[in-house]
Every structure is written in C-alpha cells, then in structure tokens.
Amino acid sequence: MVTEAHAEPVRARRHISEYVMPAVGLALVALVVVWLAINLADDPARFFRVSLIGLSQGALYALVALGYTLVYGILELINFAHGDVFMIGGMVTASIVLQVFNMEENPAFGILMAAFLVSLVLSVVGCAGLNATIERAAYKPLRNAPRLAPLITAIGVSFILQNVAILWKGTRPVSLPVSEFAQGSGHHLFTIGTCPSCVQYTSDRLFILLVTVPVLLVLLWLVRYTRQGKAMRATAQDKDAAAMMGIDVDRTISFTFIVAGALAGVGGTIFAFYASTISYSTGFTLGLFAFTAAVLGGIGNLPGAVLGAVLIGLIQAWNEGLPWHTPGPAWTQSIVFSILILILVFRPQGLLGERTPEGS
Amino acid sequence: MAFWRRQSLFVRRLVPAALITILFVALAAADEVQWAGAGVLVAIADVLLLWKPVRDGFWPSVERVGVKDAHSRWGEQSPFVQRAVPPVVIAVLVILVAWAAGVSPDPAVIVLLLITYVLYLLPRRIRRIALPLTVLALVVVYPLLIQQANYQRFLFKVPIFDVFPGMDTMIAMIIFAMMAVGLNMVVGYAGLLDLGYVAFFALGAYAAGWVASPLFYQVDVRFGAVGVGPGLRGIHISIWAALLIAAVIAAVAGVIIGFPTLRLRGDYLAIVTLGFGEILPQIARNGDANGLGFNLTNGPPGINPIDPPGFGNWADEHLGLPANFVLEQGQFVNFRSLIYWGAIGLLLITVFCSIRLRDSRLGRAWIAIREDEVAAAAMGVPLMRTKTWAYASGAFFGGVAGAWFAVDIASVFPDQFFFNISVFILSMVILGGMGNVWGVIAGAFFLTYLDREGLSNISGWANGHLLNCDPSQQNPSSVISGGCVNAPLVSFGIYGLIIVLVMLFRPYGMFPERRRKVEFETGVHDTPLVDVTQ
Numbered sequence A: 001m002v003t004e005a006h007a008e009p010v011r012a013r014r015h016i017s018e019y020v021m022p023a024v025g026l027a028l029v030a031l032v033v034v035w036l037a038i039n040l041a042d043d044p045a046r047f048f049r050v051s052l053i054g055l056s057q058g059a060l061y062a063l064v065a066l067g068y069t070l071v072y073g074i075l076e077l078i079n080f081a082h083g084d085v086f087m088i089g090g091m092v093t094a095s096i097v098l099q100v101f102n103m104e105e106n107p108a109f110g111i112l113m114a115a116f117l118v119s120l121v122l123s124v125v126g127c128a129g130l131n132a133t134i135e136r137a138a139y140k141p142l143r144n145a146p147r148l149a150p151l152i153t154a155i156g157v158s159f160i161l162q163n164v165a166i167l168w169k170g171t172r173p174v175s176l177p178v179s180e181f182a183q184g185s186g187h188h189l190f191t192i193g194t195c196p197s198c199v200q201y202t203s204d205r206l207f208i209l210l211v212t213v214p215v216l217l218v219l220l221w222l223v224r225y226t227r228q229g230k231a232m233r234a235t236a237q238d239k240d241a242a243a244m245m246g247i248d249v250d251r252t253i254s255f256t257f258i259v260a261g262a263l264a265g266v267g268g269t270i271f272a273f274y275a276s277t278i279s280y281s282t283g284f285t286l287g288l289f290a291f292t293a294a295v296l297g298g299i300g301n302l303p304g305a306v307l308g309a310v311l312i313g314l315i316q317a318w319n320e321g322l323p324w325h326t327p328g329p330a331w332t333q334s335i336v337f338s339i340l341i342l343i344l345v346f347r348p349q350g351l352l353g354e355r356t357p358e359g360s
Numbered sequence B: 001m002a003f004w005r006r007q008s009l010f011v012r013r014l015v016p017a018a019l020i021t022i023l024f025v026a027l028a029a030a031d032e033v034q035w036a037g038a039g040v041l042v043a044i045a046d047v048l049l050l051w052k053p054v055r056d057g058f059w060p061s062v063e064r065v066g067v068k069d070a071h072s073r074w075g076e077q078s079p080f081v082q083r084a085v086p087p088v089v090i091a092v093l094v095i096l097v098a099w100a101a102g103v104s105p106d107p108a109v110i111v112l113l114l115i116t117y118v119l120y121l122l123p124r125r126i127r128r129i130a131l132p133l134t135v136l137a138l139v140v141v142y143p144l145l146i147q148q149a150n151y152q153r154f155l156f157k158v159p160i161f162d163v164f165p166g167m168d169t170m171i172a173m174i175i176f177a178m179m180a181v182g183l184n185m186v187v188g189y190a191g192l193l194d195l196g197y198v199a200f201f202a203l204g205a206y207a208a209g210w211v212a213s214p215l216f217y218q219v220d221v222r223f224g225a226v227g228v229g230p231g232l233r234g235i236h237i238s239i240w241a242a243l244l245i246a247a248v249i250a251a252v253a254g255v256i257i258g259f260p261t262l263r264l265r266g267d268y269l270a271i272v273t274l275g276f277g278e279i280l281p282q283i284a285r286n287g288d289a290n291g292l293g294f295n296l297t298n299g300p301p302g303i304n305p306i307d308p309p310g311f312g313n314w315a316d317e318h319l320g321l322p323a324n325f326v327l328e329q330g331q332f333v334n335f336r337s338l339i340y341w342g343a344i345g346l347l348l349i350t351v352f353c354s355i356r357l358r359d360s361r362l363g364r365a366w367i368a369i370r371e372d373e374v375a376a377a378a379m380g381v382p383l384m385r386t387k388t389w390a391y392a393s394g395a396f397f398g399g400v401a402g403a404w405f406a407v408d409i410a411s412v413f414p415d416q417f418f419f420n421i422s423v424f425i426l427s428m429v430i431l432g433g434m435g436n437v438w439g440v441i442a443g444a445f446f447l448t449y450l451d452r453e454g455l456s457n458i459s460g461w462a463n464g465h466l467l468n469c470d471p472s473q474q475n476p477s478s479v480i481s482g483g484c485v486n487a488p489l490v491s492f493g494i495y496g497l498i499i500v501l502v503m504l505f506r507p508y509g510m511f512p513e514r515r516r517k518v519e520f521e522t523g524v525h526d527t528p529l530v531d532v533t534q
Helices: A017-042 A044-075 A082-100 A109-142 A148-169 A203-225 A227-237 A239-244 A249-275 A282-297 A302-321 A329-346 B002-006 B009-031 B036-050 B052-064 B070-076 B079-101 B107-121 B124-146 B167-189 B198-211 B239-261 B266-286 B312-318 B336-359 B361-371 B373-378 B383-409 B419-432 B437-465 B487-505 B514-522
Strands: A188-192 A199-202 B220-223 B234-237
Touching (some): A044 A082, A044 A249, A044 A302, A082 A109, A082 A249, A109 A148, A109 A249, A148 A282, A203 A227, A203 A249, A203 A302, A239 A249, A282 A329, A282 B266, A302 A329, B079 B107, B124 B167, B167 B383, B167 B419, B167 B437, B198 B234, B198 B266, B198 B419, B239 B266, B239 B383, B336 B361, B336 B437, B361 B373, B361 B383, B419 B437, B437 B487
C-alpha cells in the first residue's frame, strides 16, 4: 500500500528581523513623503519652484553619476578620482572663458554660446584623455591586486588631482563672469501665477536640460545599440569570456573611462557656467553626491544612476528651499550621506537593482 | 646601463656612496651647517655597511680589482674586528673630508655617532633589547635636548630639513602615531578599509570636551579635576578618566557604526565609513543651539577651554608628580614636555595592546578574515563579531588619541576633522606597511613631521638655495609665485602621490609585515562571503 506523501509546501521559516528591516525602511520613506506633502500643501508655488531647481541640479549630478556607474559596472572600482576629473573640466572651462575669451559680465549671447561650445569641446576632450590616462597609469597595473588596492589608489589620484588644481589655480575659488542668461535671472521662459507666489522657469534650468538630456540619450544609445557598447556590456559581465569572444578587454575598459571622462567634462563645463564659481574642492563633495546617486539608483545601472541623481538633486533642493521643518543647507551633506548609508543598509542593490558581475 | 652593469660590484657600490659623500659635504659647507652633513654621511655609510649585500660583496670585489689575498687576510680576523673596523675607517675618511671642507665638529653629532657605533658593535641578542631601549631613551629625553637654557638647541641642524622638530610637532607626531596604530588594527589586521577614521578622532576629542570643560554650564559636576577655578560650572572630570570615557564612547560609536555596515563588501564598507566620517564633523559644526536646538558642540568656535591634565595636589605633595601640566600656582607655565611624555605613555600602551591583540585569539581571527573570509568562517570564526571587535578596538585608540589631542591644544573645534585627516592617517598605514606596528609608527612620524614642519622647511631651503625667491612677491594662496614655492599648500597632493606610488610599486609598504607581503605577492582569495545582494 502506497501512502501518498502529502505535498505540503515547505515554507522557509523567516526570522522576525527579516520583516523589521523593510518595515523600518518603509516607515522612513513614509515619513519623508508626509513631510513633502505638508510642504506641498503649505506653499505649492514654492514647492514647484524648488523642485525645478532640484531637477536641474539632478541632471548635473546624473552626468557625474553615470561616470561612476559605468566604471563600477565594468571594473567594480569606485573611481574616487571621478569627481575631481569633473572639477578639472570645470577649471578648463574657467580658463578658456577667462583667458581665451576674456569674457566680461553679461556678455552678448553669441559670445556666451561660442565660449560655451569651445570650452565644452576642450573640456570633454581633456577630461576623457585625463580619465583614460589615469586608468592606464594607476588602475591597470592593479587589475589583479587585492580588491581594495585600486580603491586606495583612486583616493590618492583624487588628492593628486585636487592639488594639481591648487597648483594651477591656487586655493581660492575661481570666479567666472556672471551672465544673466547662464544664471537665469531676468530670463523667465514662463511664469505661472502672480509673483512672488509664482513658478518661474528660467533659461538656465532649461539650458542644463537641453545639454544633459541629449548627452544621456546618446550614452544610452552608445551602450545599448553599438558594437562598442555591446563589448562594454560583455566585458562587464565576464572579462575572461569576453576576451575569449575576441573582445579587446583593455581597450574596452579604456573606452569606458573615456566615455566617463567625457561625461564628467560636460558636467564640469555646465557647472562652471551655471554656478559661475569653481574651486579645487568642488569635485570631491559633488563627486560623493553623484556616487550616492549611483548607489541609490543601483550601481552599474544606467537609468538607475539618472533616477538616483534626480532624486538626490530634488532632495538637496527640497532640503535647502522648502519652508516647513527643513534642516537647511548646513545639513545637506549629512542628509545625502545618511541616504547613502540607509540605502546600503536597507536596500544595497539600489532602487532599480544592481547590474554588476557580482550583483546580477 | 650596460656599461654600468659591466663594472664590478665594488665599483657599483662605491660610486653612489662617493656621490652621496660629495653631495652632503658640499651641502654642509654651503649651508654652514655644523657637521651635520658629515654626521648624516656616516649614518648612511654605516647603513650601507650593515646592509648584507654590501658586506658580502665588498671583499670579493676588492680581491677582483687586484688587492691580492685581501679576502683571506680579512677572513682571518675575528668577527668583532670585521664588524668594528669598516665604520671607523669610513668615519675617519668623512672627518678628513669634512675637515678639508672647513666644518668644525658638533658634540651632538659625535654623541649620536658613538651611540650608533656602540649599538652596532653589541652582540645581536643584546642589540635586540638595547636598540629599542636606546631609541625610547632618546625619545624620552628629547625635550631636554631640544630646549636647554636660553632656548639654545643642543641638537644640530640637518641640511635641507633644517632644525629638528619642535615640541608641538613631536606631540602631534606621537598622537598621529597612536591613531595610525589604531587604524592599523582595522585596515592592517582585519583588512577592512575605513575611510572615516577621523570620526573616532573627532568623537574622542569632543568626548574629552564634554566631560572636562565648562560647556555644560547647566550642571556642576566635579570628579578629580585639576586646575578648575572655584566658580566654574560644567562637568569637570579628571583628564585620566576623561581619556577612558572618550575611548569608550568612540568604541561604542564604532560598534554602532560597524554593526549595520560591516556585512557590506569591502568597497561599500569604505564608502559607508567615509559617509560617517563626513556626517560626524558636520554634526560637530552644526551642533549648537541654532542647528541642533541643544548646544552639544558649541558649533564652529568649538569647546574651549578644556581642563588641563595633571595628577592633583595630593600626588604633587606625596609622590612629587606634577599637580597640573599647564598651570603652577595660578601662573601659566609651558609644560609642553609633560604633555609630550603623557603622549609617549599613551602611545606605548597603544602599541602594547596592539601587539598583544594581534597575537591573541581575536587578532588571529582578524588575520584569518583578512586572508580568506570563507575559510575563516568555515573554521568557526564568527565574522560579524570579529569584524565589529576590530572596528571597536580601532575606534577605542582613535578616541584616546583624539582626547589627548584635545587636551594638547586645550580646545576642540570642528575644522580639524576633515576627510583629509582620514586619508592622511590611511597614508601613514599604507606607507609604513599595513599590519606592521613599527612600520606604521615610522610612517606616522615621517608624514606628520612633513606635514607640520618638514615641507615648509624643505620649501624654505629650496627658496633660499635653488630658486631666486622674492618673498615680497609671494602670493600666499598659490603654490608657485614670485619665484618661490609654497609646498605645504599641496601637502595632500604629496600624500596622494605617496599613496599611489606605494600602491603601484610596493603595495606592502616600506616596512612590510612578512605575512602581508606574501599575501600581496601571491595573492589571496578575497571574495567576500557575505555580500550585499543576499
């Protein structure tokens, strides 16, 4: 007689802590949402105004965050020096604007555009070359070393770049001539409501988006639909297998660093025009914010990096601009790093999931 | 190069040594630095002689270049003579050269040379004990050497590096050495990269400020404090207890920070610690009534003054120990050497604990985790607990160092605790050799000296000798201006360069620990067992 085994589904016993962590995380998110809702109800116009600032800031972060995420995706290396490459791009821009164009305050639109385009090209080329050189000189010899060795080297490179900037420009911040267009004052594209409780969309914010969005689309196309992009994805998945399929792994890694450097160059130029001041330490903090954005979206994940960057930009703007119970600009850094820590503790794979050789 | 390699070993050793001789004597003559060049030269010659390849190569090469029977005759001499004669010969040669160059002897150089020579002649067994003891004795009497009556320094000047470091620099060197030894427990022993070590330094300093200053004027607590005026409210606890409290607070913070984050893989852990290292100083900057609603850190001006250290009146009367390190009968006296000796005592305790911990069950577990997490876990090493202990111990000594730092400058303010400092301490550990306590201390001494005095001395020397510098044209915020260099501005670039060069060419550091060196050379399996994606 055959006794039929009861096909009782085996349930994995879950420990109570496995419920606690997500619950705490969700509670934190809920708290932020409630806080935002109260602020929105309090002063809707201000909320939207602040959010628009955050969006532009986020677009800028996205350019840098993509560089982190590209490099991490392929080498699993946190390229600490990336933020400083961005800063060097800004310095190149500042030099060109001040020394080549001799730009004065409120230049004519044509001169502004010419200066912007020339410095954009030179900054992109310079940063791409710089990033590729760094990779060849500092990271490539350590490809088979213990995992932390290239990370430590990257920190060293970051310090070297900052001090190159000091050597070049001194410790004081470099100021660019203020132009109404690039700072957005007086150039309102549209206005909703009556001021002061109005939402204005200014030229500079549109300008940032006009530059960054095409760049991001080109990057996505490059990675998704070109041969070189395919090689990058293959190298990221498995270097040895990629090499066996005839992919030149070293060249692909160099190409990745070139792309990342170019993005940082675009970011640096935009930042220099938008903020109109840049100092040797700008890149470090901004780079860490961008790295947080990359982790927030899921490192190695390109749309994730953009999403994370926009979120970080928005959070920064909300923190610095909203009226009701905001900690204020003095705490921005702490808040961003708290997000970094919380996301690593509660959801280390990020919002959209991690795409690294280990993570996928 | 081929020509160079064709020359005999003897020539290849002799030429660089001769070049160094000429260089230093020339420098000594040009600088009018009394005898320093000759002293440094003898030290170098001694090192060259002590160096085994030179000793082994010297006599066969003499034979090869034509001095017949040199080796056999030399070999007949007793080992003592074989050791004793060459340094004397070289010293005599150098003295002759220096005499010809017209520089006169300095007693300090002669004394140091004699000490070196005696140490060199001692049998190895005794030397192993005598060498550290001599170094320690020199370090302990250093304040007396540097500051005699009339502020006349007993110690000579060194070419390029100029004078020996002053008291403030020495105290900073020892405090940073303490921190480097603490960080070495985390990075060197357990292999966890900590980029936010400055947080523990800051926490220790602030903890000392909380329990030994008039900050919390709402309460009036006293426990064994010295040198606190009768009307001064606030918490005043004896500095020695405050050190312990600071260390425990830092260690608890280490556990709190470490517990949720230590399961992350190495590079994520580094970033999280960096985040903490940035957050804590910002809390310190904003932690006054405006930012926090409660005056925890007194914001940018910081906590000032912190009570002076001392042993109190009872110990003064009965044991002869100093009652107060800073004030004497209400008068301000500069007892920097007492703070210096206190720092040395704390460093010795730190080193002792560090070495004992390394050899303990816990320390062996750290090294096992560093080498192979999977194997360590399989052998029953509890990963999380062991890592957390590494973190807590590192934080403990960072806290002590921070507290003594606060006591040293009698205040604590937030601008001292930037990310730079974390990397600064990390570069000490990397330069010295991860895992090797003595190497790490050497790295800390060297880098802190460079930071505080060395770089400005060297750039001052370069400005005076190599460059046509015009100080009136110099711009303080740029590195090269008016023909002058201002190297301290790019000090962190120099540390960055040191980190990169060491990682590329000598990843196990200048004084490698044997085990760590093997790990770097043969590679270890360092894929983490517990990963974020689980």
